[in-house]
């Protein structure tokens with residue numbers, strides 16, 4: 552082979568080599584990009600699953616999303632309902648706090664995952680909310696509302712059916728302005744007002760504007776809370792069991808079993824107890840059992856999922 556032929560062959564070989572290198576480089580690049588994409592996809596999915604498993608049936612709202620950053624709108628309803636096995640979650644809300652500081656202090660010492668419902672304009676309301684926020688406990692406004700019976704009427708900051716939309720709005724706004732640390736609200740009494748679409752509708756609009764949730768204490772079987780929350784797109788919870796309509800131990804033990812049974816079958820449950828000595832004693836004895844039985848006590852807002860059918 553002459554020198555020219557040799558050079559041509561060398562050039563050809565060099566070209567072939569560089570083509571092979573290019574192909575190899577492109578292949579490697581594709582592999583890197585491809586695996587990055589798959590990992591990214593998996594990560595997004597696992598985050599989405601984590602955010603949506605084993606949670607309570609509540610409604611989605613933009614302001615809520617802004618407040619907590621916990622929900623992602625892009626998730627399909629089907630995905631949200633995907634059953635996942637995990638420990639049951641329970642929320643315990645303590646009503647009627649405000650008149651007694653010692654009870655509130657005991658509760659805060661007991662467990663900072665208890666949710667404290669504080670009546671506005673009571674002697675210790677402000678201090679209890681302050682301490683709750685320092686401890687990291689969730690607090691909600693325990694809003695007095697008109698009941699069918701006269702008892703409890705005349706409480707400061709209370710809402711009545713005879714009020715105009717504007718009066719309801721202003722009264723509620725004043726309460727919420729005074730206690731800005733609350734994450735939501737539930738009704739104190741309210742068997743009459745929670746049956747009324749107009750009055751409760753105004754309440755829900757105010758809560759929505761402020762990015763707050765509503766817990767229906769269900770003091771009336773005819774409450775329109777759930778239906779209205781759906782219409783308003785308000786984050787919404789319902790009380791499953793009242794612990795202490797009677798304060799004797801056997802009664803409370805029966806209600807506690809009902810609460811645990813509900814959490815076991817459905818994966819979550821909401822209990823309301825009251826800030827009374829007997830109830831706090833009872834909770835102090837029972838709370839340590841929760842973990843042993845595979846349940847986790849969470850703040851009420853942690854049960855939120857955005858799923859209206861759960």
Ligand SMILES: [Zn+2]
Pocket residue numbers: 646647693738739740
């Ligand atoms: Zn109450």
